Amino acid sequence: MLKQTPTTRSRRRHRGTDSVTIQDVASEAGVAPITVSRALNTPESVSAKLRERIDQAVAKLGYVPNLVAGGLASAGMRMIPVVVPSLSILTFIEVIHGIQQTLEQAGYQVLLGSTDFDLDREASLIESLLGYSPSGVILTGLRHHERTSLRLKNWGRPVVEIMELGDECIDMNVGVDNHAAGACMAQHLLDRGFKRIAYLGTGMSRDYRAMQRFEGHRETLKTAGVEFDLLFRREEPSSYEAGRLLFLEALKTRPDLEALHFANDNLAAGALMEANRQGICVPEEIAIGGYLGLSLGEHLSPRLSTITVPRYEMGVEAAKLMLSRLEGQQPLAPRLDIGYELKVRGST
Amino acid sequence: MLKQTPTTRSRRRHRGTDSVTIQDVASEAGVAPITVSRALNTPESVSAKLRERIDQAVAKLGYVPNLVAGGLASAGMRMIPVVVPSLSILTFIEVIHGIQQTLEQAGYQVLLGSTDFDLDREASLIESLLGYSPSGVILTGLRHHERTSLRLKNWGRPVVEIMELGDECIDMNVGVDNHAAGACMAQHLLDRGFKRIAYLGTGMSRDYRAMQRFEGHRETLKTAGVEFDLLFRREEPSSYEAGRLLFLEALKTRPDLEALHFANDNLAAGALMEANRQGICVPEEIAIGGYLGLSLGEHLSPRLSTITVPRYEMGVEAAKLMLSRLEGQQPLAPRLDIGYELKVRGST
């Protein structure tokens, strides 16, 4: 008489979801559950014969692994939270896009988190995201709460900080030197012969990266011996409208301005479109420079001079760095300067 | 003599992460683990005295619940996958933003998935996303593989289909009547006195919603007795550049066109900017209408006439519907028409 194992269904004493489990597949294929597990996760460690039988059973039963159970038993959940300040800023979206495409290919899923530029929210968000037992974390910027950094350092899994470049990162870092980028545009404007140059930005008390670009701008102008403290700022989020308002404010306050250095292309585009509307000639009456390299800039008249940042690529590289660490290799370098490029077009 | 329970640490025989567990909190507070669980999940079912002691222990030890274990033991993972065709299309981003903001507030996280408009990819993506045991799913459109729909129907958890409106949805539906929106813009152009009106779009073989708008446009023109089959299409994704190219192609092929009805504002903006560049007067020489209501449209000269769709709000409403179902209530209505609005501005 055969030893009677409880039938597959009667085994479920309580709260059983009826979904197909690894046990069901194992019974169907006549092997042990662990063998099914291996056939799916490390196929090379299972003989071809069994592997095929198991694959058939999987197909027949429509088995979908329960990643939650797997995640609990082993380490990771094959998820990577991506924490950004805002989802209404195109830049972050494009970076996320690059991350998502790259990670999804490798079988990881992206968990979305946004902090609204608030480090407290970031701290508690990350804390709760870690509860999902993700395989790694990608977050924006290098400035965090002390306890956030410490927690992630001790966490022992890969962390990539993006958008910004610096000496002290938690684990890995992909980004752009904002200070240098700001200096670069300022230098360009000086090279064009402009003397009275203003920097215009929004939400700079929260978005400190825009402030870093301003610092680069400021130092460059100072070195050149021209007026360097011309700063116009508003506190609302960036938008075409905010750019328009900054533009009007600057013109009214200082009609003698020769060039406007905007914190990003959204603002610059808003200003440029308003100039068009008012019949103000760019760059003859006033020059306009931006930052980011949004495609919109190439379609405006005149085309917008800007500093392009490969945002999608930054996401891809951040994801690649993450993946190389997840696959056990040491990444080639834990820090990657994704670079930027000055695009001189019609507006300067 | 007290019964000796194994000490907290020695209990971990193998592969123990050192993280604080519910057991640690329980020991610290001098209660059973299940009581800690209750204190955190259903505080009202625990006496005030114990609740406070437990809260203190939680704070002292820095306990963060392992949601994976919780998700395995009970049902949900407090995650909602959001599946969209593409992350490079602003529309979807704005909807996702609305969803994310609303769900995050309620303590749910958004898992991102993109299908590249491919129903096969959608099917396998959803299949693997279900492996995460999410609390619900939000996906784009009403057209899916038969097996995808069936699987989700049998899945037994809330599903919201967005962007589109129809009689047959899997579970719940929030969206816009694309057919009517297309007809609305076409009617507007007719009302303006235009007779030779073309529809211009990209990727319409994949993005069938753009095709639905075209159908509405087509029927309206047909009823009006004017030429109704003027269609220009390209297969690349939407972009300003694609709009520019469609514009040039249309003008070359049919110089007698009076109005251009673009499948979305990105295309329309690209065309409008090209018209500006070439000195073609809009709407005197040719009128341009869009769809979506991107803020860019309001800053162009002339301002872009369009049909606005409350994208962020659509996301919020989809998330609210999801939440109401998750919290056990029957939603007021399983179908919500989020509506649209014709914005007549300078370009028509």
Add this chain to the structure above:
DNA sequence: AAGCGAAATGGTAGCGCTACCAAAAAAACG
């Protein structure tokens, strides 16, 4: 054919939490 190391398979015991039910404590009742 016996002996040996390597490769393939299986048994057991959790991962950390919560559903279910039972027990204890507190409150309400006659």
Add this chain to the structure above:
DNA sequence: CGTTTTTTTGGTAGCGCTACCATTTCGCTT
């Protein structure tokens, strides 16, 4: 006061999977 009802707390047993280690099978050598 004892008894019933209600509330609060705890014990046990998994959720479905995989790490660890033991066992079996296989190929190869001498």
